[in-house]
Amino acid sequence: EVQLVESGGGLVQPGGSLRLSCAASGFPFSKYWMSWVRQAPGKGLEWVANIKQDGSEKYYVDSVEGRFTISRDNAKNSLYLQMNSLRAEDTAVYFCARVPFIYQYYMDVWGKGTTVTVSS
Amino acid sequence: EVVMTQSPATLSVSPGERATLSCRASQSVISNLAWYQQKPGQAPRLLIYGASTRATGIPAKFSGSGSGTEFTLTISSLQSEDFAVYYCQQYNNWPLTFGGGTKVEIK
Numbered sequence: 001e002v003q004l005v006e007s008g009g010g011l012v013q014p015g016g017s018l019r020l021s022c023a024a025s026g027f028p029f030s031k032y033w034m035s036w037v038r039q040a041p042g043k044g045l046e047w048v049a050n051i052k053q054d055g056s057e058k059y060y061v062d063s064v065e066g067r068f069t070i071s072r073d074n075a076k077n078s079l080y081l082q083m084n085s086l087r088a089e090d091t092a093v094y095f096c097a098r099v100p101f102i103y104q105y106y107m108d109v110w111g112k113g114t115t116v117t118v119s120s
Numbered sequence: 121e122v123v124m125t126q127s128p129a130t131l132s133v134s135p136g137e138r139a140t141l142s143c144r145a146s147q148s149v150i151s152n153l154a155w156y157q158q159k160p161g162q163a164p165r166l167l168i169y170g171a172s173t174r175a176t177g178i179p180a181k182f183s184g185s186g187s188g189t190e191f192t193l194t195i196s197s198l199q200s201e202d203f204a205v206y207y208c209q210q211y212n213n214w215p216l217t218f219g220g221g222t223k224v225e226i227k
Contacts (some may be wrong), residue, residue, distance in 0.1 A: 035216075037164075045156075045164060045207055047216040061215045095163055105211035106154035108175060110163035 002026040002109050004096050009114030016086050020114055022079040022096030027109075030054075030074035033099035035107055036081050038092035038116075048094070049081065050105060064090075086118045122146055122210050126219035132227040133198050141222045143191040143208035152212035155184055155193045158221075159204045167206075168193065198224070 008020040022034070036048040049070040050059045058070050069082040079096050093115050097107035123146040133139045143153070151171040156164040166175040168184035171191055181196045195202055203226055208219040 044221045045158075045209070045218040047209075047218065050216070059214050104152070104169070105216055106166065106169045106209060107164075108166045108169075110165070112163055 002098075004098065004109060004111035006094060006096050006111045006114035009094065009116045011117045011119065012086055013120050014087060014118055016118070017082070017084045018086065018116060020081040020083065020094055020096075020116070022081075022111055024077045024079065024098075027098070029072075029077040033102065033105065034070075034072060034079045035097045035099055035105070036070060036079075037095045037097055037107065037110075038090075039095070039113075040089070040092045043092075046092075050099065051079070083116070086116075088118050090116060091118045092116060121215055122149060122213050122217050124208055124210055124217050124219035126206075126208060126222045128222060129220070130223045130225060132225050134227045135199060136197055137227075139195040139198055139202075139224050141193040141195075141206055141224070143186075143193070143219050145189045145191075145210055147213075148188045149210040149212035151187050152210060153184075153186070153191050154209045154211065155182075156207045156209065157202075157204045158207065164207065195224070200226075 003025045005023045051070045067085045071080045093113040095113045096111045098109040100108040125144045127142045153171045155168040158164045172184045183194045205221045205223045207221045
């Protein structure tokens with residue numbers, strides 16, 4: 001079964017850091033671009049970042065550029081999101097998702113999400 | 121940034137009726153558009169990609185059309201499981217952007 005499972009969410013103070021993980025199974029992880037997408041409470045979906053199969057290309061939404069870093073470990077079938085200098089507006093459910101085809105950046109498999117709350 | 125605008129924000133439909141959802145892009149995204157369904161407390165589910173191609177396992181009651189800047193998702197004969205929020209997403213340009221969503225509710 002194709003599956004993505006996020007972890008690492010929690011409560012963090014403004015200015016703090018958090019590292020999210022996403023464990024992939026049931027498909028050849030190293031062959032796919034991967035994404036992080038977030039959803040603030042009661043709001044719509046917002047794309048956060050994408051990473052190429054080998055990690056050589058990364059793209060970010062402007063609001064997280066310089067604060068968040070997407071990375072992956074293909075040997076561990078894992079995707080990560082290092083979040084630094086967190087702000088209240090980063091509070092959201094964070095989903096990892098698979099991009100099924102190269103250069104076709106929609107998402108066909110999603111995890112259930114992990115919740116990040118930034119608050120003092 | 122390509123701004124995606126969905127309308128209406130809320131659509132009230134009776135079971136068995138058809139729903140037509142609109143998505144407009146601020147500039148052409150060719151056919152690089154996807155539609156997702158999201159139910160409360162769940163992850164989004166891919167319905168349509170390439171503006172009109174149904175994803176694996178998606179029933180024919182869901183159909184997508186359009187190109188350039190104007191797109192439509194049509195859901196025929198709505199059943200209880202179809203009441204949800206629907207999002208469009210363009211993947212022609214960075215940053216990837218989603219519409220604000222259309223909530224399809226029971227009339």
